Amino acid sequence: MSNNSKNEADLEKILASLDGLEKAAPAPFFFTRLQARMARTENSYMQQVTRFVTRPAFVLATGLFVLLLNGYILLNKIEQKEIAAEESTQMLAIEYSNLNPTIYENPEETP
Amino acid sequence: MVEQLLIDRLKQGEESAFREIVETRQGMVYNTVLGLLQNAEDAEDVSQEVFIKVFESIHQFKGESAFSTWLYRVAVTTALEFLRKKKRKKRFAFVTSLFGENNQPRHDPADFVHPGVQLDNRENARLLLATIKKLPENQRVAFSLHKVDGLSYQEVAQVMETTVAAVESLIHRARQNLKKMLKDHYIESR
Incomplete structure (x- = not known):
């Protein structure tokens, strides 16, 4: 048999080595271990959430965020009040100037 | 017909139905996962994960395919996700791929035999x-x-x-x- 055909036969033998494979099975008491894991996962999820929420970094970051939000809203309100006050002064000035025309506005009417 | 009843019971959250599904399908899931992962410990972990997914997402099973086909799909997807995660870990953290949480070596056995x-x-x-x-x-x-x-x-x-x-x-x-x-x-x- 030539070297090439021997190699080819070896390859085919390797490729066929999984033929007739018997099924593998997990270790006994698989369901018991699965149940234990599910219970553990449920507990650890709650623990993880609690641990995360009570972390100093999280508490500080939340506090800082609330303070920043408060400051932003407060500044916004002050700005709005200032604009409103300015607008009402302007309106009053316009109204006043309409009601009391000065002599300079209509020079022909002057005596 | 019997299988459909079992699935309906599982959808209602019956633990006995879940147990029956696990007991009858654990070999199939483990075998599929082991074939893809080629590591007995990982295959056990991922098989458990597959059944947890089945328990949590059984409502997504609409019966458009056979239950076993759906289960194979969940098993293959979970095993591939595990492999990708493992590959990512290896790529970005060489040290953590060599040592586990308890400083135990975690390299894969090179000569896995089914x-x-x-x-x-x-x-x-x-x-x-x-x-x-x-x-x-x-x-x-x-x-x-x-x-x-x-x-x-x-x-x-x-x-x-x-x-x-x-x-x-x-x-x-x-x-x-x-x-x-x-x-x-x-x-x-x-």
Whole structure:
């Protein structure tokens, strides 16, 4: 048999080595271990959430965020009040100037 | 009919139904996962994860395919996710891939042999399984489902949600790649 055909036969033998494979099975008491894991996962999820929420970094970051939000809203309100006050002064000035025309506005009417 | 009743009971959250499903399908899931991961410990972990997913997402099963097909899909997806995560970990943190949480070495055993392999085929099967690991993902899945799980092309196509022709092509290419890799790495070195 030539070297090439021997190699080819070896390859085919390797490729066929999984033929007739018997099924593998997990270790006994698989369901018991699965149940234990599910219970553990449920507990650890709650623990993880609690641990995360009570972390100093999280508490500080939340506090800082609330303070920043408060400051932003407060500044916004002050700005709005200032604009409103300015607008009402302007309106009053316009109204006043309409009601009391000065002599300079209509020079022909002057005596 | 019996299976449908079992699924309905599981959808209602009956623990006995879940137990029955696990007891009757654990071998199938474990075998599929082991074929893809080639590591008994990881296969046990991922098989448990598969059943947890089944328990949590049974409402998503609409009965458009057979329950076993859906279960195979969940098993394959979970195993592939695990492999991708493992690969990412290896790529970005070489140290953590060598040492686990308890400073225990976690490198993969290089010479995995499937427990179902015949004794006189062990060496060849070891070579083949090591080479299957190097195949592209979809070829690996198709080849493993066909060879390790013993599914027909039709069944592999249903699990992979593709056509029989596509599966035939995937397995053909997998065989060609395996032949080439085996020739390059093993036959030449003999």
